[in-house]
Amino acid sequence: MIFVEFLRIAFENLRRMKLRTALTSAGVMVGIGALVAMLSFGFGIQRNVSAQFEEIGLFRTIQVLPGKATGDSAATPLDELALQRIGALDGVALVYPQETFDGNVTWRDSTRQAVVQALPASFVEQRSVGEMVAGRFFASDSAREAVVSRAWLRELDVEPDSILGDTLTIRAATAGGLIKALGGRVLENRGMDSEAAEGLASLGEWLLGGSGSGALRLVVVGVAEVEWGFGFRLGEILVPTKTVEGIDALSFGDPLELMAMLDEGGGASSGWSVLIVTLESERDYTRVEERIEELGYSTFSFLDRFDEMRKGFLVFDFFIGAIGLIALLVAALGIVNTMVMSIIERTREIGILKSLGAEEGHLRLLFLVESGAIGLIGSLAGLLLGWGVSRGISTIIQYYMKREGAPVIDLFDLPVWTAFAAIGFGILVSVLAGLYPSSRAARVDPVQALRHD
Amino acid sequence: MLRTHQLRRVYRLGGAEIRALDGVDLEIRDGEYLRVIGSSGSGKSTLLNLLAGLDRPTEGRIETPAGDLGRLSRKELAAWRSRQIGMVFQTFNLIPHRTALQNVELGMLFAGLERRERIRRATEMLEQLGLAGRLNHRPADLSGGEQQRVALARAMAKGPRLLLADEPTGNLDRENAEATAGFLREMSGRGVTIVLVTHDAGLATDDVHRTVRMDYGRIVDEEERA
Ligand SMILES: Nc1ncnc2c1ncn2[C@@H]1O[C@H](COP(=O)(O)OP(=O)(O)OP(=O)(O)O)[C@@H](O)[C@H]1O
Numbered sequence: 001m002i003f004v005e006f007l008r009i010a011f012e013n014l015r016r017m018k019l020r021t022a023l024t025s026a027g028v029m030v031g032i033g034a035l036v037a038m039l040s041f042g043f044g045i046q047r048n049v050s051a052q053f054e055e056i057g058l059f060r061t062i063q064v065l066p067g068k069a070t071g072d073s074a075a076t077p078l079d080e081l082a083l084q085r086i087g088a089l090d091g092v093a094l095v096y097p098q099e100t101f102d103g104n105v106t107w108r109d110s111t112r113q114a115v116v117q118a119l120p121a122s123f124v125e126q127r128s129v130g131e132m133v134a135g136r137f138f139a140s141d142s143a144r145e146a147v148v149s150r151a152w153l154r155e156l157d158v159e160p161d162s163i164l165g166d167t168l169t170i171r172a173a174t175a176g177g178l179i180k181a182l183g184g185r186v187l188e189n190r191g192m193d194s195e196a197a198e199g200l201a202s203l204g205e206w207l208l209g210g211s212g213s214g215a216l217r218l219v220v221v222g223v224a225e226v227e228w229g230f231g232f233r234l235g236e237i238l239v240p241t242k243t244v245e246g247i248d249a250l251s252f253g254d255p256l257e258l259m260a261m262l263d264e265g266g267g268a269s270s271g272w273s274v275l276i277v278t279l280e281s282e283r284d285y286t287r288v289e290e291r292i293e294e295l296g297y298s299t300f301s302f303l304d305r306f307d308e309m310r311k312g313f314l315v316f317d318f319f320i321g322a323i324g325l326i327a328l329l330v331a332a333l334g335i336v337n338t339m340v341m342s343i344i345e346r347t348r349e350i351g352i353l354k355s356l357g358a359e360e361g362h363l364r365l366l367f368l369v370e371s372g373a374i375g376l377i378g379s380l381a382g383l384l385l386g387w388g389v390s391r392g393i394s395t396i397i398q399y400y401m402k403r404e405g406a407p408v409i410d411l412f413d414l415p416v417w418t419a420f421a422a423i424g425f426g427i428l429v430s431v432l433a434g435l436y437p438s439s440r441a442a443r444v445d446p447v448q449a450l451r452h453d
Numbered sequence: 454m455l456r457t458h459q460l461r462r463v464y465r466l467g468g469a470e471i472r473a474l475d476g477v478d479l480e481i482r483d484g485e486y487l488r489v490i491g492s493s494g495s496g497k498s499t500l501l502n503l504l505a506g507l508d509r510p511t512e513g514r515i516e517t518p519a520g521d522l523g524r525l526s527r528k529e530l531a532a533w534r535s536r537q538i539g540m541v542f543q544t545f546n547l548i549p550h551r552t553a554l555q556n557v558e559l560g561m562l563f564a565g566l567e568r569r570e571r572i573r574r575a576t577e578m579l580e581q582l583g584l585a586g587r588l589n590h591r592p593a594d595l596s597g598g599e600q601q602r603v604a605l606a607r608a609m610a611k612g613p614r615l616l617l618a619d620e621p622t623g624n625l626d627r628e629n630a631e632a633t634a635g636f637l638r639e640m641s642g643r644g645v646t647i648v649l650v651t652h653d654a655g656l657a658t659d660d661v662h663r664t665v666r667m668d669y670g671r672i673v674d675e676e677e678r679a
């Protein structure tokens with residue numbers, strides 16, 4: 001019962017000392033705010049990101065690059081043989097070249113840009129591309145047929161059935177500007193001075209630009225709901241591998257591919273630049289990765305990348321957490337200071353309370369409740385702050401994800417119990433900070449305190 | 454109801470010893486109205502604080518219904534104050550940021566009364582003291598006389614058996630001093646034991662049962678009145 005009375009008295013006092021209360025709880029607010037942001041980020045990464053990466057097959061996907069040339073052996077190219085050898089490995093569900101280029105696609109009277117993906121016809125046997133919405137997959141690697149994605153049709157506002165049997169004309173879009181920009185930067189990153197790098201890139205542009213580009217006329221045989229991968233995506237238009245050999249095109253939409261090409265010192269002639277391997281199960285990941293490397297290819301593992309990312313997240317997380325803890329520590333000092341001041345100012349009041357029969361325990365409790373109340377106010381505000389900040393960052397990140405056409409992932413997650421835990425923690429820290437001042441209050445000598453001024 | 458035996462309270466300041474109380478034997482009967490006079494520094498306040506259990510004797514005993522105050526635990530002393538004793542002071546000692554009603558109500562908190570009961574009694578007591586219109590005033594908005602009446606209400610609202618008053622009229626004008634004396638007389642009439650410390654020779658205190666004079670920490674004179 002007396003606890004309720006003390007709560008009332010504490011909040012009365014805090015209301016009376018508005019500015020002081022606000023400033024003291026602001027410290028707690030910053031500390032708890034940072035901790036809440038840290039926790040929700042930590043939980044977001046742990047829960048959502050893993051789950052969603054799993055969903056999009058990140059943990060079942062390996063990128064294979066051509067092997068590096070070593071002293072005694074030449075580079076192992078990503079050719080038909082590579083497809084067969086990797087496809088034969090235990091645990092591999094699917095392997096296909098990451099062969100995309102930006103194409104100008106003409107259908108009926110209009111021409112649009114689209115990402116064109118070359119795939120072996122066997123692709124569909126190994127694994128469905130997603131869902132065939134209409135029609136079928138192309139019949140062979142050299143069929144003059146194409147499958148278009150549902151998404152691309154949606155942009156055109158066309159029903160899947162109505163495009164079947166139509167003819168598409170595909171031309172490679174020149175990627176000159178892009179190669180110049182990207183190529184220059186890659187060379188520069190590798191230690192070449194900027195002028196030389198630019199020169200080389202221009203040369204590349206000229207060479208590629210000069211090689212010309214043919215046009216393909218293909219019949220649309222199917223419409224598919226194309227699935228997502230991580231770090232790559234199946235193109236909007238799927239075409240058979242052999243069919244596109246006639247068209248000189250390279251995609252520079254993927255820096256990884258470009259780097260692979262530069263490493264090889266050549267273009268598509270030595271094989272594809274990247275193969276995508278999909279596994280039957282995540283459990284096979286390390287084993288298959290090792291086997292592929294034994295075959296002489298390089299791998300680029302999303303899992304490694306993800307682990308690195310996760311480490312980065314963790315470091316970031318600890319950093320925010322450390323800021324939160326430091327802020328809380330400073331806030332605790334602020335509370336000690338405020339409470340000591342308040343007790344000095346209220347020495348006479350403490351004497352009066354003692355003369356009215358307050359026990360030392362009562363006075364200790366009274367001031368602990370008061371510092372705890374500062375903690376409660378600060379923690380509630382901190383919860384709002386942390387939540388607001390994480391919502392804000394999340395919105396910005398999601399905006400970019402959407403703009404990049406990536407699946408939208410919420411990086412933050414704040415389970416209800418952590419919200420309560422954060423408030424509890426804020427109150428706990430504040431109560432601990434109140435221990436010294438409140439024991440000082442309890443020890444006030446009433447005779448001295450009540451002496452006439 | 455109270456009996457002190459060879460009560461001593463010695464303050465040590467540096468090397469010096471100050472004998473604020475130097476062997477006080479005093480018996481206070483149940484229902485007695487006792488006046489304590491004496492020059493400044495004679496130990497009157499020290500005696501009162503010891504009777505209230507706010508201070509502890511250096512030597513001697515204070516026998517009360519609750520036991521020898523010198524031997525009670527701090528918790529037991531707090532209980533003695535909260536239930537058995539009302540105190541008033543020269544400087545009123547009201548809590549400045551609480552209203553008259555809140556001050557009086559707080560006086561009953563540690564006696565364990567329920568909030569509604571505390572408010573009921575506080576209101577009643579303040580009305581009795583002519584402060585019906587001042588319930589929600591803070592001390593700063595009250596005159597000295599009104600403040601002392603709030604303090605008297607706070608002391609008496611819990612119905613203590615013993616009222617300890619240390620120069621309650623010291624800061625009051627004649628009229629308010631007489632009113633305070635009147636209130637004490639009324640309380641005495643209701644059977645409350647009162648110890649009144651006062652300098653005020655002119656105060657109408659014909660109604661006190663006994664007067665003791667203190668000097669240098671001893672009782673030097675005693676005058677009984679029938
Ligand atoms: N805390 C203390 N430390 C040292 N000396 C003290 C202390 N409190 C009181 N004294 C001394 O004890 C003596 C008695 O003080 P006390 O306050 O009891 O006197 P009093 O009779 O109430 O005087 P007054 O009429 O002025 O209020 C005085 O000499 C005073 O200086």
Ligand SMILES: [Mg+2]
Nearest residue numbers: 497498499619
């Ligand atoms: Mg005195």
